[in-house]
Amino acid sequence: MKATVADIAKASGMSTATVDRVLNARAGVRPTTKQRVMQAAQELGYLPVVGNVVFPSKPANLEFFIPIGSNAFLAELAEHIEDYCRRLPLVASCRIRPLRGIQPEHLKEAVQHIALSVHGIGVIAVDLPKTRHLLHDLVDSGIRVVTIASDVPTAPRSAYVGIDNRVAGRTAALLMGRFLAGRAGSVAILTGSKSYRGHEEREMGFRSVIQEDFCQLDVNVAIEINDEPQASFLAAMRLLNGNTKPLGIYCVGAGRSGIVKALLEHDTKAAGKPVFICHDLTRQTRSYLVDDICDVVIDQNARLLAEQSVIQLLGSIASSAPYLTKKLVEPRIFLKENLPAQ
Numbered sequence: 262m263k264a265t266v267a268d269i270a271k272a273s274g275m276s277t278a279t280v281d282r283v284l285n286a287r288a289g290v291r292p293t294t295k296q297r298v299m300q301a302a303q304e305l306g307y308l309p310v311v312g313n314v315v316f317p318s319k320p321a322n323l324e325f326f327i328p329i330g331s332n333a334f335l336a337e338l339a340e341h342i343e344d345y346c347r348r349l350p351l352v353a354s355c356r357i358r359p360l361r362g363i364q365p366e367h368l369k370e371a372v373q374h375i376a377l378s379v380h381g382i383g384v385i386a387v388d389l390p391k392t393r394h395l396l397h398d399l400v401d402s403g404i405r406v407v408t409i410a411s412d413v414p415t416a417p418r419s420a421y422v423g424i425d426n427r428v429a430g431r432t433a434a435l436l437m438g439r440f441l442a443g444r445a446g447s448v449a450i451l452t453g454s455k456s457y458r459g460h461e462e463r464e465m466g467f468r469s470v471i472q473e474d475f476c477q478l479d480v481n482v483a484i485e486i487n488d489e490p491q492a493s494f495l496a497a498m499r500l501l502n503g504n505t506k507p508l509g510i511y512c513v514g515a516g517r518s519g520i521v522k523a524l525l526e527h528d529t530k531a532a533g534k535p536v537f538i539c540h541d542l543t544r545q546t547r548s549y550l551v552d553d554i555c556d557v558v559i560d561q562n563a564r565l566l567a568e569q570s571v572i573q574l575l576g577s578i579a580s581s582a583p584y585l586t587k588k589l590v591e592p593r594i595f596l597k598e599n600l601p602a603q
Contacts, residue, residue: 273301284319320353321380321578323571325409326371328360328385332488332515334541334563335385338409341567342383351575354378363454363487365391372399381405381419381574387456388413405577409570410561411459419577422570424561424592426459430466430513432592433538436557437467437509438475440536445477449500449507449535453488453514463513463540481507486516493519501527501535509536518545521554542595550597560593 266284270277275298282290283298290298325342329335339357346355358374360367368386372395375382382404386392388411396406396416405419412421437448450467453460464483471478481500486492493516500507501523512520517539524534534554539546542560549555569588595601 269298269301273297320351321575322354322376322378323352323381323383323574324356324358324375324379325383325570326358326360326368326385327409328363328367330359330362330488331490333543333545334515337543337563338567341564342571345568345571349571352571355571363387363456365389365395368392369395375404379404380578381407383407383409383422383570383574384413385409385411386413387411387454388415388458389456392416405574407570407574407577409566411457413458419580420573420588422566422573422588422590423459424590426462427466429540429559429561429592430463430468431470432466432594433463433511433557433559434467434470435474436594437511437536437538438471438478440556441475441478441508443477444508446508447479447481447505448509448511449481450483451486451493451496451510451512451516451520452483453486453516455483455485457514460513467511467513478508483513486514486519488515490516490519490522492516494522495519497523498527507535509538512537512539514540517549517555521549524554542593542600547600547603550595550600553597556596558595560595562590562593566590 266277266280270280273280275294279290279294280298283294323346325339327335327339329339343355343357346352358371360371365387368384382399384406386408392413393416396413396418399406400417406416408418408421410423411426412423414421448471450464452464455461468480471480484496486496493512497510497520510520520537524537537555538557538559539555540559540561542558546555546558550558569590573588
């Protein structure tokens with residue numbers, strides 16, 4: 262027989278009113294009291310569990326702040342979040358709030374419209390002082406926060422869900438070096454925004470492996486394109502028309518379509534097509550692989566990222582701990598020969 266509120270009150274030494282406040286995520290309960298109640302509820306089997314993550318006893322209201330823009334991967338991520346939340350009984354409501362841009366001001370503008378009933382939010386945000394201050398304020402107000410895809414580690418977020426971006430960058434460099442097979446020359450990096458910790462970590466990882474294992478390759482200064490296709494097109498055209506044409510191009514974030522447009526417009530047959538490595542398997546990047554425009558896609562699995570973001574957010578709402586352990590998603594490497602069925 263399932264435990265009752267009275268059973269939890271007896272086991273924790275609290276009143277039924279206090280237990281009710283904790284289980285329904287109401288404000289005004291001390292952290293130590295919440296911990297005692299939640300521990301008793303978990304031990305009595307009152308709380309649902311998925312894997313090692315304890316879920317809240319009542320359905321929660323969630324919101325996700327994502328700077329989708331023209332980013333196909335983030336649009337797909339948002340779709341998977343909504344789909345998973347629809348199928349999960351412990352999500353009372355799920356709202357995707359597309360951000361106008363990646364700057365902290367855009368996030369600040371959006372969070373001003375958070376519903377009073379929201380228990381937790383997931384964010385994709387740049388790691389800047391204004392962002393960290395904003396996330397502090399949200400957590401202080403009683404809202405749980407999970408960072409997705411790119412971390413803001415010094416903010417009081419409950420969890421980070423995503424790949425190890427430094428490892429992803431190192432993987433890209435290893436593949437680049439192996440594809441170029443001892444050739445000497447320059448390699449270009451086109452990065453979305455260095456304010457994203459994830460993009461910065463990918464670049465650092467890439468540079469480290471090139472310097473360690475492929476010293477015949479020279480990494481140009483990374484060109485910041487803010488994930489905009491037109492900016493990436495212009496940057497790629499300048500590189501391809503320059504005196505020293507790159508042997509390889511590594512696209513750290515979005516803006517991939519601009520690079521592809523430049524590769525198609527430029528006469529790469531004469532000089533040879535640069536090795537092109539990018540991130541995130543989407544409908545577009547799948548076609549780039551099939552058409553031999555892109556050589557490798559390093560994917561962070563939008564569906565798994567979406568599901569784990571929701572699970573970790575629900576777990577943080579149920580938990581009295583200030584943060585959960587990181588939930589790292591294993592990156593996947595795709596070539597045109599191992600593309601999964603659509």
